[in-house]
Amino acid sequence: MRLSILSLSLAALFAAGCSRDAAPPADPAVKPAATQDTASTAVNASAERDEHSYAQPEQVKTTDLALALAIDFANKQLGGSATYTLEWLDPKATQLVLDTRELTIEKVVGERSDGKWEDLKYALAPADKTLGSKLTIETPQRNKRVRVTYKTAPTASGLQWLEPSMTAGKTTPFMFSQSQQIHARSWVPLQDTPRVRFTYTAHVTAPKDAMVLMSADNDPNAARDGDYTFTMPQKIPSYLLAIAAGDLVFEPISARAGVWAEPSMAKKAAAEFADTEKMMTTTEALYGPYRWGRYDILVLPPSFPYGGMENPRLTFATPTVVTGDQSLVSLIAHELAHSWSGNLVTFSSAKDAWLNEGFTSYVENRIIESLYGKERADMESVISRNELAVEFKEIDPKLQALALKPDALPDPDGSSSATVYTKGAWFLQFLEQRFGREVFDPFLKGYFDHFAFQSIPTATFVEYAKANLLAKHPGKVTEAELMQWIYEPGVPDSAPKTVSPRFDAIDAARKAWLDAGTLPAKAATAKWTTQEWVHFIEGMPETLKPEQLAALDAAYKFTGTPNGEIAQRWYPLAVRSGYTQANDAIAAFLSTIGRRKLIMPTYEALVKTPEGLKLAEATFAKAKPGYHPITTGSVVEAIATAKAAPAAPAPAK
Incomplete structure (x- = not known):
């Protein structure tokens, strides 16, 4: 699951003709690794238990x-x-x-x-x-x-059920799952529980105007007749079961990849995700064959609560990444990467979520580097790590360990995204730099092969890494360093540093504006990518004067932006700064987007003042019918928590 391609804030995760896929190779007979030794006391034999x-x-x-x-x-x-x-x-x-x-x-x-x-x-x-x-x-x-x-x-x-009015076409109801x-x-x-993997078949009936899809062998040429059958011959865990139904059409990208979407979105999404086949071949060159037959992307209505969900053969994706400039397609790279890390080799419980998301975030970054250059990959790493630094100042240290102690996670949706995504990927980059890609890439490919179609705990990865990295290449990484990364809170001092010269230029431009009111030259900003705009806004002080925001708005039209990644940063800044001119646009944004990662920062900023709380409640009342239950739960909790706490004074005008 991809909560974000740029931010992983703690808001509580894509040719005509289709051939039947051959059955997968038999699962390797791999004996589970022994429980870790006393050096890693954070997890013991009970780590095998899934308390959820x-x-x-x-x-x-x-x-x-x-x-x-x-x-x-x-x-x-x-x-x-x-x-x-x-x-x-x-x-x-x-x-x-x-x-x-x-x-x-x-x-x-x-x-x-x-x-x-x-x-x-x-x-x-x-x-x-x-x-x-x-x-x-x-x-x-x-x-x-x-x-x-x-x-x-x-x-x-x-499940989320959408009335026709909540869809792009406005004529057909829509339903989709999030398992x-x-x-x-x-x-x-x-x-x-991810400890259990199974094959599945399904016979689904629906109204004839609804196309039904599942995380299985969807036929691009299937007739829309209200009667559908599906087969998933590879063993999957239960959280990868998925179903969707609505007014959906198919648009091919390559012989084995394409887009399903509502008719008004299909061609735009296929153009946005045109590099999907390149992403697949790039990942195959690094980590071995794609083992799932087809790779299609279902673009859901805006109410989808996440950026993407890695349902095998059918990634679910938010329409908020269809921007027309491919600036947010790392989400597709992330969900595709799950075909190796997560779907193929799976965590055995939510305590070990980093085995899915950390590995996937690392692979995603390698795909982005290969296709779009190291500079873009580095910018995305810097953004994620900056946000990790913010999150780690606020969250319980016990949630900062990659592998959590038994019973440390009462709700499996409550893990730290900064930990499981960003720290997990950072740890793998640490191993990559210490051992070199000529060693680490074959190790990772071997790991995916060795544990293919299995679900494992962190302890099993630790034993595998000891045997196949540390022991075979002594003097590169100590066992103590390995254990510190995995079982202790925070980010070790050994973490490799990533810098971005383009971000340095953004920092200088922001400082010049804050110091002297000099806006960056239009010739420069015209070339800025989404990542650069995000960094420009994120580096602003906690609050600005309303006239300063008005000046930025006049120059760059942030208020009302169709780019959700920019809106996610701009609107909370506007709320904190008392920039009420943005309120109508904020209400419209919160009413049309259900992606939790994009809207929760604004809700969380609104509920901190009495005026903002009123706007949050009024907007939520209108938007709730179009929200997924997961998003609804997050907003309800934010409002309830705010009502139970003393209200903060409104920002000075």
């Missing part, structure tokens, strides 16, 4: 999931069944425990040895606010297959 799931995969695990679902737009509901093919691991186990959230369970049956199905007893426990309800199914016969018939709730946290971290359980009862 009720499932008991050490007793029985799902190997295949077969879904039969009907999409009901009128009632905002999915209904149907999920059939699990099971592998019983504990000879004494006679229960199947599944994760659910707000599901109505209608029937549970199990397949007998004679092929007939019989009713099974089950119990649905009271709901936990974070984890949902445990579904315990009695399976005294240790059935090879079990089927649960169920319906979702209109308020399912992993990460533990929201899959709100639309499928299952073992909702």
Whole structure:
């Protein structure tokens, strides 16, 4: 998941013709590494446990999931069944425990040895606010297959239902899922933990005007007939289950990549993401073949709560990165990189999220460097690291470790993005520079090959790195340095420094304006990229005089900008500075965009004053129907927290 291509603030993550993909190679028989030694006391054997799931995969695990679902737009509901093919691991186990959230369970049956199905007893426990309800199914016969018939709730946290008015075309309703971290359980009862990987098939029915897609083998030439079948032959964890339905058309990019989007967006997005095939071949040259068949991108309506989501074969992407100048396509590089780091080799619990996001952010930066040059890659690294410095001043030190202690993360959506994305990538750059790319690149490729289609904890990576980097190339990195990066808070002094000469010029231009009111020459600013504008605004003081913002607005028209990355920085500065001239544009921005990373900084600035809180509440009341439940939850929390705290005085005019 990509929360941002430029910022990873703590706001709580893309040719005609299609051939069937061959089944993936058999999963390598790799014995899990032993639990780490006492030098890394932050994590012990209990690190293997996923405290965010009720499932008991050490007793029985799902190997295949077969879904039969009907999409009901009128009632905002999915209904149907999920059939699990099971592998019983504990000879004494006679229960199947599944994760659910707000599901109505209608029937549970199990397949007998004679092929007939019989009713099974089950119990649905009271709901936990974070984890949902445990579904315990009695399976005294240790059935090879079990089927649960169920319906979702209109308020399912992993689904968003959009009225036609909330879409670009204004004629057809839209639905899409967001399963990460533990929201899959709100639309499928299952073992909702990355420790369990499974293949899946699906039969989905929908109104005939809705095209249905899943994180599976979508056919670019599929007929829009209301009846769809899907197959995912590679084993995936539950958070990569995805579904979407709406007025969607396909636009090819290459023989194996393309864009799905509403008709008004499809060609624009395909042009914006024209380098997708180059990104794929670049990554393959570094880290081995792309193993998922097709790579398509679904551009969602603006309410999508994240920048992107790495659903295999079908990246979900925000339309806010379609800017016309390819300045934000590192989001696509990030989601594509997940095809190796995250989707192929997966963290075994949210405590180890850096194994997904840190590796992916590192690979993303290598893709950007290869295609767009080191200067652009360095600028994006500097922006991320500057924001890490800000976040690390505020967050609990225990969230600054790459690998978290058991029970340190009550809510899996509550990890530090600066840690798992930026510090994780920084650590890998540290290893790259110490060992050299001629050593580190083959190591990383070998890591992806060795653990392909497996889910692992940090301890397994540590043992692999010790054996294949430290031991084979002594004198480059000590075990103590490795442990400090992974298990201790903060950023070690050994972290490599990245500088940007272009940012130095931005800093000088900003200083000249602040000191003497001299705006940069138009000849210079006309060539500035989104990254440079972001750095220009981010380096401003906490507040400015309203007349100073008016001068910037007159020169650069920040208020009302269609660029979400710039708006995300400009509007909070305007709010903090009492620049009320921007209020109408702020309300419009917050009402049309649901991407959490872009809008939460403005909400968080608004709620700090009584006047701003009123604007935040009024805007949220209008915007809420178009927000995803994840975004809604973040805004509700920000407003509630502000109401519970003493209000700050309004900024001086």
